[in-house]
Structures are given as C-alpha cells and as structure tokens.
Amino acid sequence: MGVTGGSALKQGLYKLIFYIVCILIAVVMFLPFYWSLLTSLKPDDEIFAMPIQWFPKHLTFEHYRKAFSTVPFALFFWNSLVLAVSGVLANLFFGSLSGYAFAKLRFRLNKPVFRVLLAAMMIPGIVTMIPTVYVMRHIPFAGGNDLFGGGGNGLMNSFWGIILPGASGSFAVFFMRQFFLTLPTDMLEMARIEGCGEFKIFWRIYLPLTRPALATLSIFTFQAGWNSFLWPMIVLNDPDKATIQMGLQAFSYNFQTDYGPMMAGALVAILPILVLFLALQRYFVQGIAFSGIKG
Numbered sequence: 001m002g003v004t005g006g007s008a009l010k011q012g013l014y015k016l017i018f019y020i021v022c023i024l025i026a027v028v029m030f031l032p033f034y035w036s037l038l039t040s041l042k043p044d045d046e047i048f049a050m051p052i053q054w055f056p057k058h059l060t061f062e063h064y065r066k067a068f069s070t071v072p073f074a075l076f077f078w079n080s081l082v083l084a085v086s087g088v089l090a091n092l093f094f095g096s097l098s099g100y101a102f103a104k105l106r107f108r109l110n111k112p113v114f115r116v117l118l119a120a121m122m123i124p125g126i127v128t129m130i131p132t133v134y135v136m137r138h139i140p141f142a143g144g145n146d147l148f149g150g151g152g153n154g155l156m157n158s159f160w161g162i163i164l165p166g167a168s169g170s171f172a173v174f175f176m177r178q179f180f181l182t183l184p185t186d187m188l189e190m191a192r193i194e195g196c197g198e199f200k201i202f203w204r205i206y207l208p209l210t211r212p213a214l215a216t217l218s219i220f221t222f223q224a225g226w227n228s229f230l231w232p233m234i235v236l237n238d239p240d241k242a243t244i245q246m247g248l249q250a251f252s253y254n255f256q257t258d259y260g261p262m263m264a265g266a267l268v269a270i271l272p273i274l275v276l277f278l279a280l281q282r283y284f285v286q287g288i289a290f291s292g293i294k295g
Contacts, residue, residue: 040064040264047259063260067251067268070261075240076247079159081272083232083243084225086163091221092214094168099176100202104188114177121170126230133234136161161235166225172217179213180206215283223273244269 039047041059067073102114137154139145144152155161183206191201229245236242248269251262 095172103180
C-alpha cells in the first residue's frame with residue numbers, strides 16, 4: 001500500500017511539474033502578443049514608460065484610427081486577401097492534382113520526378129528569386145512583351161506575378177501526396193472498371209476524402225501568402241496594389257517608428273489568419289496526422 005501510494009504521489013508530482021512548465025512556456029509565448037496589444041491601446045507617452053505598465057491606466061483607440069487614416073489600410077487589406085485566397089485556391093487544385101498523380105498513378109518517371117521535387121523543397125526561396133524575376137519580366141505576350149519576351153514588363157507590377165510563381169508549391173504537392181497514399185487504391189480500380197476517366201476519379205472520388213488535408217493546406221498556404229513581404233515588394237510598384245505587409249512599412253520613416261499605429265495595424269492583419277484557423281481547426285490535427293503515415 002505504501003509503495004502504491006508513493007508511486008501515485010511521484011506521478012502526481014511529475015504531472016504537476018509538467019503543467020507548471022507548460023504554463024510557463026505558454027506565458028512566455030503569449031507575452032509578445034500581449035505587449036503588442038498593450039502598445040496598440042496605450043497613449044504615446046506610456047508606450048515606453050518605465051517601469052513597464054502591464055496594466056495601463058489609460059486606454060485609447062487613437063492608434064487604430066491613425067492606422068487606417070495614415071495609409072489606405074482597407075485597400076491593402078483587400079489586396080492581400082485577393083492574393084492570399086488566389087494562392088490558396090491554386091495550391092489546393094494543382095497541389096492535390098499533382099499529389100494524386102504521384103500517389104496513385106504509375107508512370108516511368110514517378111519516383112525520379114518526385115525526388116527532384118523533394119530536392120527543390122530544400123532550396124531557399126531567396127536563391128531562386130532573381131531567376132523568377134527574370135522569368136516573370138520576360139514572359140512572351142504579357143505586359144507589352146513580344147514573342148521573345150522583350151519590350152515590356154511582363155507580369156511585373158501585376159497580381160499574376162505574385163500568384164503564378166507559387167500556384168503549385170513543392171510543399172503542397174508533397175503534403176497532398178502523403179495524404180493520398182493513406183487512401184485505399186481499391187476505389188481507383190473499381191472506378192476504372194466502371195469506365196471513369198482519371199480526372200473524374202480524382203475529382204469525384206478521391207478529392208472529397210481529402211478535406212482534412214485541404215483544410216490544413218489552406219491554413220499553411222493562406223498564412224504564407226498573407227504574411228509575404230519581400231516578393232510583393234519586388235514585383236509590385238503601384239501603391240494601389242500594395243499588400244498589408246507593405247503598408248505596415250509606412251509607419252517606419254526617417255529612422256523612426258510609430259509603434260502605436262504599427263502594432264494596431266499588425267493586430268488587424270492577423271485577424272484573417274486567426275479566423276481561418278478557428279474555422280478549420282477541427283481538420284488541422286487530423287490532416288497533419290494522416291499526411292505523415294506513409295512515405
């Protein structure tokens with residue numbers, strides 16, 4: 001009885017320590033967000049006041065008003081939403097279509113091409129940025145270009161220059177392939193016997209079964225597109241086409257930063273990602289779990 005009681009006490013102590021460590025980690029992770037929220041609500045003279053006021057006496061929404069009045073924040077918000085949603089739709093379709101081909105179709109170059117795809121995932125995006133700019137600028141018959149890609153700007157300074165390079169990312173193809181591998185092949189054989197074409201099999205039978213993976217990929221792709229800063233800044237020169245991340249840069253000028261409006265704008269900028277995650281969270285863990293079962 002004493003041994004059993006001692007073992008239960010030991011397990012309870014370990015569990016208590018575990019929860020304390022988890023709470024401490026959660027507090028440390030939450031502090032930057034809490035500080036950003038406080039900065040967006042504090043008056044300017046209290047933002048850097050010492051000692052730090054973790055519970056400010058005065059709250060103001062002036063920074064939020066200033067964020068929308070200093071720059072056309074609503075327009076930037078819309079531009080980012082269009083680009084992010086377009087990127088999600090493109091990756092869901094082309095990524096799932098390519099993933100289905102690698103997982104379920106048997107052709108000679110299946111494995112070699114997939115190995116090349118995996119190798120491409122290891123190349124940092126910054127390495128391919130200059131070649132991508134060259135390709136976007138010299139696409140024939142786009143943006144005033146002739147047959148040989150000269151004479152115009154191609155897809156530079158257009159939304160297509162943002163959407164097309166990431167329309168079918170390597171991660172999207174890999175992620176969807178891993179999920180398709182978990183689905184039985186018997187349905188494929190039965191559908192072929194019934195005379196269904198490959199695309200109809202993919203669209204009508206297999207794609208509806210991948211909702212958890214599609215939801216997870218939607219979150220990843222939307223987050224990457226929404227938070228993208230460097231590539232839109234290179235491609236887009238028209239201020240009316242700027243994204244919300246480019247708009248936040250407007251609060252840093254002449255070696256100074258207006259932290260209140262910047263934090264207010266940053267908090268507004270995270271709302272779509274937060275809403276998307278809350279809407280699709282029930283599929284998120286399931287999609288992650290299934291996509292890594294088979295290799």
